[in-house]
Amino acid sequence: MTTAHRASGEARPGGRTARTRQAVLAAVFEELGHGGPAALSMERVAQRSGIHLATLYRRWRCAEGLVCDLLNGLSADVPLPDTGTLPGDLRALARSIGAFYADERIRSLIEAVVSAAARDPQAATVLRDFFSERLTLAGQMVVRAVERGELPPDTDPEAVMAALGAPFYYRILIARGPVDAALAESTATAVWVAARAGAYRRTEPHNGAPRDGR
Amino acid sequence: MTTAHRASGEARPGGRTARTRQAVLAAVFEELGHGGPAALSMERVAQRSGIHLATLYRRWRCAEGLVCDLLNGLSADVPLPDTGTLPGDLRALARSIGAFYADERIRSLIEAVVSAAARDPQAATVLRDFFSERLTLAGQMVVRAVERGELPPDTDPEAVMAALGAPFYYRILIARGPVDAALAESTATAVWVAARAGAYRRTEPHNGAPRDGR
DNA sequence: AGACTAACGCGAGCAACTTCGCGTTAGTTC
DNA sequence: GAACTAACGCGAAGTTGCTCGCGTTAGTCT
Incomplete structure (x- = not known):
């Protein structure tokens, strides 16, 4: 698997890399709220996040990579209950x-x-x-x-x-x-x-x- | 709704129009068997069907229109049973x-x-x-x-x-x-x-x- | 603090996709 | 069967999406 579509775990977790990733994924999530999946383009994500288009293509390769990365960040958002029955x-x-x-x-x-x-x-x-x-x-x-x-x-x-x-x-x-x-x-x-x-x-x-x- | 995405019912049902539509939809269906949805491109459908690329864009506007038209042709392929219980x-x-x-x-x-x-x-x-x-x-x-x-x-x-x-x-x-x-x-x-x-x-x-x- | 490396910004360039205008063919109508 | 119209074939032009090379910036290591 290339750099795209990977889970989390950057080489330099605490630095600029993590910051831009955060900004980009946040932008993707916001874009999904404005017109749904159809409105999701690399160009718009670049504009909203302030990250350059070429950087998006370098790290995520395509729009598919973006949503996959975002999905993996959602793992723990639905708690597993244990009520006894x-x-x-x-x-x-x-x-x-x-x-x-x-x-x-x-x-x-x-x-x-x-x-x-x-x-x-x-x-x-x-x-x-x-x-x-x-x-x-x-x-x-x-x-x-x-x-x-x-x-x-x-x-x-x-x-x-x-x-x-x-x-x-x-x-x-x-x-x-x-x-x-x-x-x-x-x-x-x-x-x-x-x-x-x-x-x-x-x-x-x-x-x-x-x-x-x- | 434009010409794309419509159900069936052509203006000239028995002629060339219906024939090309048949050829194109058959080609789409075959393409789906060779590499799945990812392999479905207007270009390949044009080649396989022998219908010119420009005609595909004119009648179906985009690849989405193609699969939608194909879907509507499948309406009666699952019979509804009536066994008594x-x-x-x-x-x-x-x-x-x-x-x-x-x-x-x-x-x-x-x-x-x-x-x-x-x-x-x-x-x-x-x-x-x-x-x-x-x-x-x-x-x-x-x-x-x-x-x-x-x-x-x-x-x-x-x-x-x-x-x-x-x-x-x-x-x-x-x-x-x-x-x-x-x-x-x-x-x-x-x-x-x-x-x-x-x-x-x-x-x-x-x-x-x-x-x-x- | 200074060298080193990885990621980013930037714009040009390439490639794929989509559309357009025109001539031709097939099917319909009288 | 002859005029008429809608759909198609064809190639070229236009547009969008994606990639590449290079210079710069941020973070790390000694």
Whole structure:
């Protein structure tokens, strides 16, 4: 991987390099709030940040690199709850995600990164790795639930967390509407009920049919 | 809306216009299979289709217009089942969707359209309207289920269908993996169980907490 | 404090993408 | 079948986006 698309960790963390990076990423974030991903051009970021255009191309190679770098700075902004029960955890996490994506700039960033991934293989890797890591972390919530006996022992933690996230990204990328509280509540309820029923077990129920169970 | 991004319906449907459109859209589809959305350029489509570059720009204005036009041609490729029970319908539809997205060119097309929507407001409108329409149609399946008494009467049909689709788009756009049969089965089961439990009711359960119900 | 190195500013230059004007071809109409 | 019109082919011109070389500045090391 070249200098573009890398995580953080500059050679000289405390100096001018970090300062310009800060200025540029802040400018990208602001630009995302003014017209969404469509308005994001290297030229405008250069003007807003006060950093020269050539410098942007040198360090980030293209606009895709910019949004990828910004994404990686967001890692810890959605806290992972531990309420003691899985339905409680799911609801808390769903609400956090909902609150997170209430900010249009964050939605635009997701849009921009997904769009970047469609054009640039490096951006695709960054995107996949970012969410894969988050999924594994959040999966601990499910692992605890299995240990407490709330879920079938062969439940796939990452499948559960993917199911929790999916409706939000559908709303953002496909339905293209705002993320509201109702979506968070609905999703939390749905995932909890489905997980308890064994929908996310690694080995599907042997009969192969959706279990009725009424 | 200009000539670009429009649905079908040419002024001279049976002539050269339709023939070139066919050639161009076929070329776009083939290109999507050779390197994904990143490889899609006006130049390459022109070469593959044998249609002159200037003609592409005249009729579709840009690459975004191309993929939008292609998307609209896919409307009827996923059949809507009517098996007599909602779990049966959900499973059949999930399998159809899974089979549909097993084709990498279709996945690339979705990626390309979502990416286009991030940059071009007209493409965003096409994308939203396309899925909105499909969602309403598929929602009839849920309406029938409500009439049969399988679901709470205030269940939101479109919310159910969005929940059925969401995991596939998460897989394609975020996790960036192949769509397999396990995903279809898991999703069908999850949505059925969740819908039956009232997760997709228009008015959330009054206590506001995920219903435990054990 | 002075030498050293990495990053930045600057403008010119290159390349890719997009558009335009004009002549030609195909399809429609009477 | 002959006039008419819309779409297409073609090449050139125009525009935008990106890169390069060089001089300068900021931060680091001894």
